[in-house]
Amino acid sequence: MPTDDIATLAIYSDHLSAAAVTAALGVEPTSIHEIGDARRRSRSRRAGSHSPTQYTHSLWEHTVRGDPAHAGVADAAGSTSIRLLVDVFREKQEQLEKLRADYELRLWWSAISSSTQAPFVFDAELIRGLAIIGCDLYGTAYLEADGIDAVL
Template structure:
């Protein structure tokens, strides 16, 4: 079962200033990286990155909520002011939701409830998802 997750709404732009993205969307980012700033690798960033993050969010009540999508739900709820506005971003902007989750088993099942899918659709942005699985222990037969 999904134990925790992280989610981000990210807008990448080649020219549009992140301050304009905030103005258009009516949201304040949790972080911004400007084109030309130096990455950890030492290479300059080739685009602007505007992001709202929901950091590590535990699956609130695993017994009552087996969906495993708490961080994604929190992000979508926080991004509601941007409904209908993402399509107004300039053409050089690309918006995505990134969601990742940690499973306590070698299967990473989650449920994307219809209400959550509808809320994502209202935002008009695609979700890129990854579930990280707990590594299984090999048996003698597998060795």
């Protein structure tokens, strides 16, 4: 059975600002960074290897986490977060279409299951809502095993 899920609409550009996305959509992001913003350095195990010190692209993200305690019967199949995200952007189809000309849009979704046969269900209504957002969906399902999430 699905126990947790999270969905993010991520909007990227290598030459335009993330702040312009907020202005175009009228939706506040849950996280944002602009081209040139300082980036935390990561230490690699290989000598001399490190990540760049500044972002080379802008990123605007709006993230929603499913709440299993408040999920209805239809949402009990690991799609609560995506349904909530679709609700945020349902009336933004025109604005998203304009952004698509200059930005890359991606929908990220992941869910955790307590069973190896979890029924992740995306019903027709949800699929119609995803079509309004109109971008590729990247999804991952994880198996919850003894408190450690292992990739299926």
